[in-house]
Amino acid sequence: MKYVDEFRDREKAEALIREITAVVREIDSARHRPLNIMEVCGGHTHSIFRYGLEGMLPKEIELIHGPGCPVCVLPMGRVDDCVAIAERPEVIFTTFGDAMRVPGSRKSLMQAKAEGADVRMVYSPLDALALARRHPDREVVFFALGFETTMPSTALTVLQAEAEGIGNFTLFCNHITIVPTIKAILDSPDLQLDGFLGPGHVSMVTGTAPYQFIARHYGRPLVVAGFEPLDILHGIWMVLKQIRDGRAEVENQYARIVPDAGNAAALAAVGRVYELREFFEWRGLGSIDHSGVRLREAYARFDAERRFAIPNVTIADPSSCQCGEVLKGVIKPWQCKMFGTDCNPETPLGALMVSSEGACAAHYQYGGIQRQRGVA
């Protein structure tokens, strides 16, 4: 497949692994702990497991699977809000597929659907808008979820709804933004990260400039990387070279897709439709200032939070879950006492077991080989 197979070339991978190993040897051999590199994006986590990259890297490198899966970091109270909206008889509630299984405090959207709520899986917010056109007598709500990657498409859908004068379409806006989240992780007192792989899809919209503070104020290198396995290895190699050279910069491995300045049209749509919330709650990480967005006043009529009464109750994560520590790389997924027992993909307790991009679910499904070898 063009533009895919080139980035899955085994010989090039082996050459890169040799380079990575050589660079690791040049980095201070007196280190007492592994080199911890966090991939922020769930897409990276997925590729790392799917291609077995962890097992290919030298043992001195630990990949920390960060908070980049928007489904995983959705707090339980927000899922309860979704269910409350979906259970209204006049509502057709539309959502991306992998949000269907996220557990709320009482039930998931999938369970609500089984009990009679009209919950439909869509592949784009425009599909939800099309449903609103087809069902003028119903209220169609789109569960807007995701980082800057999906934010522009929902913003454009709102603008389209406005242009067409569609009155029965609303967003339940749960969009989140990556930079405050990385900052919250960097401010964590138990931080043990040496560098970051920056998210490719998010950066396609935002560009690379928003990450500069990571290099400047926190002295950590960040390399924006693509999602093919060669992209990821190449990104890791670039981070390691910075560590070896004592540099902390923002570099762009994914320049074929990510312009340093981002996508002006997408950013304009986002800026027009959304404004920052004062704070937003994350599963596993708690409340983070300015980490979520909501619809601006001018688009209030497309805001499901204003159209419908919702519980809007904060529900604490189960006390047994250690999602926060896993997200920050303090412990590995299998070191959580609930991993694989009470918390598994069929009955996820914690955020990271919910989506296949979550660190725990990925370890559960794809991982385990390293542990069997006794490497980790």
Add this chain to the structure above:
Amino acid sequence: MSAVVRLKPRALGRLQVAKVTLAHGGGGKAMKDLIDDVFVSAFDNDLLAPLEDQARLDLAGLAAHGDRLAMTTDGYVVDPLFFPGGDIGKLAICGTVNDLAVGGAVPLYLSCAVVIEEGMAVEDLRAIARSMAETARAARVSIVTGDTKVVPRGACDKIFITTTGIGVIRKGVEIGAARARIGDVVLVNGRLGDHGAAILCARGDMALESPVESDCAALHGMIADLLAAVPGVRFLRDATRGGIATVLNELAAASEVAIEIDERATPIAEGVRGFCEILGLDPLYLANEGKIVIAVAPEDAEGALAALRAHPLGRDACAIGRVTAGEPGRVTMNTVFGGRRIVDMLVGEQLPRIC
């Protein structure tokens, strides 16, 4: 001469309406007309035509094929009913024929129970029955008994079909999930995931077009050729829902062995790969309706591949992996990239990822 008394066929009724109504399930003339017009005329065989409450089968005729009876049953529900490469009728015949064939049985007779939703177009029903009849004729099996129910609108999704099949297992054939041995070679008869991708595309709700057609096919002919060339085949199973990942896990668990497959050797059509890339799906878990997973002793691998490739439904057959001495029950894949990952059982259904 057969010991079965052939009962005299009776005149067939005709349907005069375009939609099925509850009256067609009421047991009276309307129901008789529906059964005659749609099913009996399409399935057209001496054993069915008298419409007794049971089909009467000749034991001596059965015994001529082997020494054990095999019986299976399966329910078929699919949306949409008609999709590229097949329809629910073809599926209902092929699926049950294949479930018999992978046990080494010669499929002979089928029963067919249909649950029809009130309001279904009679023409669609006729098309499905025609497809079942054509598929059965091509597979040389007879649909010899059946049942028809009509349920109120909303009580089922257009039509549900259940087919039960009986066949006879050839003498000397021993196939089982617990029979794999370390060193065995794992084969498949062609490209994987076509049916699952075709159905998802045909639903039309993801604005994706793909040239992929379902691989829906009756495989007993190919399996008969395989067993003739390699009577000692250890394991055969059709990789339907859950894909080959599920079958491999079942084999590894039942035989208490590890299985290692090679991503580079695993055949997947470009269209299916692209489809999976876009939606974040794994083709190893996509359904197939014309693909089997086979385990054979290493010395039989070449012969098995040659026999499969000589048949049109096994043209792309290849070896995808091996049974190994690793952790019992564990299936792993050597990735195209040189890494290694676990291929576990799927939890629930695959859901497209957000981004």
